Amino acid sequence: MNYLALDIGGTKTSAALFTGEGVLLETSFKTAATETEKGEEAVYETARALVQAALDSAEGGARGIGVGSPGPLNREHGIILHAPLMGWRNFPIVQRLAADFKLPVRLDNDGNLGALAEGRAGVAKAVPNLVYITVSTGCGGGIIADGKLYHGAHDSAGEIGHFSIDPQGPPCPCGSHGCFELYASGTALLDKMRLDMKAGKQSLVFKLAAFQPEKLSGRLLDQAAAAGDEYALSLYQQEGFYLGAGLANVFNMLDPEVIVLGGGITKGRHFFHDKMMETLAERCLRKPAEDAVRYSVLNDRVVLYGAYFLIKEAMENI
Ligand SMILES: [Zn+2]
Secondary structure (H helix, E strand, C coil): CEEEEEEEEECCCEEEEEEECCECCHHHHHEEECHHHHHHHHHHHHHHHHHHHHHHHHCCEEEEEEEECCCCCCCCCCCEEEEECCCCEEEEEEHHHHHHHHCCCCEEEEHHHHHHCCCHHHCCCCCCCCEEEECCCCCCEEEEEEECCCCCCCCCCCCHHCCEEECCCCEEECECCECCCCHHHHHHHHHHHHHHCCCCCHHHHHCCCCHHHHHCCCHHHHHHHCCCHHHHHHHHHHHHHHHHHHHHHHHHHHCEEEEEECCCCHCCCCCCHHHHHHHHHHHCCCCCCCCCCCCCHHHHHHHCCCCHHHHHHHHHHH
């Protein structure tokens, strides 16, 4: 029997069926814009319709539904507590889906499900201790310890984005200062490019963006770096340094075999990987192995895969 996976993201919502052997049924894959500006009921209705469409695409229904969403959330009560990106506050997603589809439903946050997916089917398959970090708009993460998701006391573990790497750094919306994501996220890279362009620095990336701040992107930065642009390459060196400084905290604290990096920034890995590994070697008590940092291969579908493993393993344990 199949399982239904649902990924409610800030920009896209997707649903798909997986077989009991973990194969995603391509014809069941349904996706749509989340359209958060329309409010929580509209976002839910989009999700519900995608689940229905995925279920209708194959015979036999599903044994249960696994759901991934941005946190924070309360897994026990199945509630998305406060997802400002989606305009949700205390939304009882598990209860609503269970009532609409008469199926068991399990919920976890996208960072945790990324870790679960990579540890079960991705680049860290069967690795008992791993940390997944997504570097995109912000930096989220999840921890697998001894083969199991580590949630912490209040479902709040894995918030690598808010490890402070400079206590006297700029203020972060979370209340702290100098958080990792203020330096290493895609947003941080874009902000830096915008400031430098305004300040009159010279780079191919600014020319490619026709000197319009809103046109700057990671894609153009890659293009400039590939052409040997000095500024673009130096930005990636800096990215490698900050990633190394942040990941060193994770290695020192949790001693995982592997850290898996996901998110848009990993497309530029060729330009920052060496600097990141060099910084890690300098800052880790125990020098990480050459292949201790790996890059997600599940990419856009990592949360769907995680949602599948979440519901499948929950059903097997009932
Ligand atoms: Zn913070």
